[in-house]
Amino acid sequence: MDYRLAPWVLTWDEVDPSRHRFDTTSARDIIRGLAPASTVPTPPSGSAGERHVIDWADDTGEAWADSMTLELIEQYGRWASGWRWARDEGDIGGGPVGSWCCPRDSITSAEETVARVAEALVEWRGWLEDLAARFDQYPLAGLSDPIRFQAWERGAVQLVHHVADRTGAGDAWYRHCAQVLTWFLARWGVASDTAERLVDQAIGGRFDSWAEPAETVVDDIAGQIAHAATTCVVDQARD
Template identity: 35%
Template sequence: MTWQDVDPATHPFDARQASGVVREVLSVPDPESGRSGGLRSDNSVARGLAEYYGSWAFGWWSAVDESPHSGAIIRDLPAGGHGADDLEQQAQRYTSALLQWRAWLEELAATFAQSAPRQDADEEELRRLRERGVAPLVTLVVERTEAGEAWRGPCSTALAWYLESTGMSPGEAEDLADEVVDSEFESWIAPDEEAMGRARETIGEHGA
């Protein structure tokens, strides 16, 4: 998904209604498999929520890994049950996942806003702005994921969304973010100042 797909500013959401929407999704069989609400897969529930809210609401599905060292964005969820008798447990679990994902998107949006370019910014200003935005964003991802095993995936996604928010095309932003993360960051290791400096330099060289 692109930042345009998930930007909270263009996708209204009322957290107070989330549990009711989740219960509504769980109350009907999967339209593809025909499985009842209590037996629907995580992917099926995510698709149901995306049909209601828009594609941004699907994102939590790939952001969940409850292993404490996974490096995922969402690692803390209520226990889930299995089968129709545990629908309430499932509703609590899926509601928590959706709310955590939305909160993460809103936190990213707030971070992006701190480095938002002026409408008339020239290429040099954009380059400097994108360089400055790298460290706060990567630090935020590290704090959230604790630089676990797969933290580089969420980092690459967040960095691509940041670059896109500054006016870069989604394809170019994704390629540049992947280049930075693949070349400068490692699993299990929070980047030091030297690695962060190289990342900023790469963004500055190619980000305008």
């Protein structure tokens, strides 16, 4: 997949709502005016499981969705690539979006499809705003140990449960979960590459598709993240 379209590589700077303006009210009209809105392909007749329908979705349908993503990025910025990050096994699976699934199921009439794109983008933006608000519930800047450690740990536990609930802990949900934890650290001053490494090390492949993690696993991962992040922040302050 073209990484310009991949939401799982987005950094916090690229999605932070405070950095990127977005007006929900005008979004629908703006999206109707984008070039792909006038070229919505007509799905073939037949059931979803028929080979020619699947082939159409993988070829024509996906190419159209990609073109819409590129137009949304041009209009709003890189953060908009997450509009089609659907739950479970969508065309980009494992995400938090319920308004869009995949070309096979989500492309219908032109009017319905464009409205569905707008709804999905608004939903994705709402999720980012929700995360930003949750990050701010754990203000880590300026805290001293052990309060800092407890805040990082508490925040990490809550975020894992929140992402699992939003995604339904479905197919590949853990990829977005790791990303959200990375964003949380980055929001409070940990460099993005360092945050990604710390989170990957803490999770260590212990999250699975179609399964919510055990509480003991979540607690252990949160503790590791809090310890590593606290040490990292202290080291940065010394430097």
